Amino acid sequence: MILFSLRSHNMNREKDDSDRIIAPNVQLESSLSGPSSAGETVLKKGPWTSSEDAILVEYMREHGERNWNAVQKSTGLRRSGKSCRLRWINHLRPNLKKGTFTPEEEKTIAHLHYYLGNKWAQMTAFLPGRTDNEIKNYWNSRIRKRQQTRLPLYSASELNYRVPGFTLNTNMYRCADRRGRKVLQGAMTDFLDIGFQPFVANPRTPSRSPLFRDISSTGLASQGLRSHTHGFNAGMKHAMQLMENVPQNRGIMAGGQRMFEQLPHGPDSANKNLLFLGYSKPGSHIQPNYNFSTSRPLTGTVKVELPSLQYPEPDSYSWQTFPPPPPPYEAIHTHFQSPLAVSTQPYFASPSSSLVETFVQGSHAMSPSWQQSAERRSNYPAIYPSNMPKNLTANISAADLEGLSDPYSHFYRSAVPQFSEFAPTSNISLDELPGSKGPAGPGALSRWNTGASRETQQPHSR
DNA sequence: AAGCGTACCAACCGCTTTAGA
DNA sequence: CTCTAAAGCGGTTGGTACGCT
Structure with a gap:
């Protein structure tokens, strides 16, 4: 799957099932899994496993993006609706573009950030296939790098870059x-x-x-x-x-x-x-x-x-x-x-x-x-x-x-x-x-x- | 080879906004 | 109009890989 093949090391972690790689917090969760004493399902945290992904994908294929809280009830996933939504939006939904940002995308992000600030979700409208989380992570990383290299956060070429569809109207x-x-x-x-x-x-x-x-x-x-x-x-x-x-x-x-x-x-x-x-x-x-x-x-x-x-x-x-x-x-x-x-x-x-x-x-x-x-x-x-x-x-x-x-x-x-x-x-x-x-x-x-x-x-x- | 520091990024948290009863 | 649940959003955290010493 493209979804996984283009990912680097971190994707390897989630690619494997929890049988093989268990994060500490998951281990903690595992001791708490199953119904609590109050009869409530203790929700799982931490990295998603491929089996969980498969369940969620199947559910989304059948029901679409709505009523996230119903996912847990319908599928038995021990994940909150919020977590399901995040997983779907950031990793599982179709047409996601993975991998490093292209130079054009980087210019787009810089340009948009100059005008929008940290409005990551809005930026996604101009970066098809990218998620707000991805953009945000990139930008935070960029800030760190630029601080270290003492480069200006925005370059002239980025600020002059024309983001397709991004039109300022001030008149x-x-x-x-x-x-x-x-x-x-x-x-x-x-x-x-x-x-x-x-x-x-x-x-x-x-x-x-x-x-x-x-x-x-x-x-x-x-x-x-x-x-x-x-x-x-x-x-x-x-x-x-x-x-x-x-x-x-x-x-x-x-x-x-x-x-x-x-x-x-x-x-x-x-x-x-x-x-x-x-x-x-x-x-x-x-x-x-x-x-x-x-x-x-x-x-x-x-x-x-x-x-x-x-x-x-x-x-x-x-x-x-x-x-x-x-x-x-x-x-x-x-x-x-x-x-x-x-x-x-x-x-x-x-x-x-x-x-x-x-x-x-x-x-x-x-x-x-x-x-x-x-x-x-x-x-x-x-x-x-x-x-x-x-x-x-x-x-x-x-x-x-x-x-x-x-x-x-x-x-x-x-x-x-x-x-x-x-x-x-x-x-x-x-x-x-x-x-x-x-x-x-x-x-x-x-x-x-x-x-x-x-x-x-x-x-x-x- | 081991230890350490860092980059990256998935996932979580908490707040705000929106939708609907 | 009010209340509540759901959804959306941005900030933060923490685990892993990697590079350097």
Whole structure:
């Protein structure tokens, strides 16, 4: 079977039956197997055996993917429904692609991660046959490797890589009520001009734009953010006032994406602030989008959620009834007044983001999860120079950005810090960043280039 | 050859979201 | 509208293989 033949050593373990290889936890389980004193079946944990797999496959063949808890009852498998589901999805279902990731897949993952964050499940939509678990494991491994080799987490080629079907749409919005009736439409710049500049421009805002990724509520509870999200929220409040004729507390974005949603708490319905980007997958029935919801009222802390996959609702609009999203990455914003305008230009990739943004993205992305958790617990370390100009992103001209495509330009160099070298551990100034000035600059660029070439020579291998 | 450290990855855990009664 | 179970998701853990000393 392809399923097993392409797997490496770990697959050998599961290929054999438990008769031969018994993991310690399975041994433990075996002493507990069978009905408990209460008459309940003690569920088995640990690696699946081939016989268990066969039972599950047969069950799935007959019944399909539903009612996972019934599997245990019907088959006698001493596995929880949850475990069965996981086993099926990650290993047994048809059309799974096994083996190491191809260079294209690696680029896809990096590119998607830049925009989606740790949304592994969403990434699978662009990686046929791959599982979220697989992608996640790959990425965690990659982070470790990149930290060790001091390579940037994202290479320029990855950020410029076009993932088929992955389209950023930052230009147009449409708000609709639940029935899909249009209540507001326009250009995203309406919102951006209103609300985002003060939001992003502040260097202490731990926005991990492009997409505020991974910003947890606890992280955003940091002192510095509270005051500065005010501008963001105020802007969105203003925008929402434009929507005063929204009949319900929920809007649906063109393409079925919800744009505005009711805050789960608080009486202030004017703060239904949710921002979106959109992508669509041609040929697919799925029209997911990026959603960025801030789910906290004006004066409180803000939770900016990770972008989430949204499936169209039955009565929703489709892109056919609305100007389709622009070709990926081809919208040119001449004025970079918002995080979206800046961050959704992959051609500029991380270089186009402000230095701070890039820095934050990288430093965070390079952090292992435990470290990220620690960051969140501590409301983020102070990694932003206190003297950072507030409108750092506002006055970048198009001409400046053109230089970003030139890896030897000043801007390019200064905007491509070596993330792993600048873990968020202390206050530093801009002058200390590599590439901006001083000996670290050329070296950093050199390492960047070296890393890129090495990467192409040695794609992920085990 | 043995010991140790590390990479990999399957599986689990706990939380959130969704569906349905 | 509320409650509960199921499903989904992301983070974490732990076992095995492998490479290095």
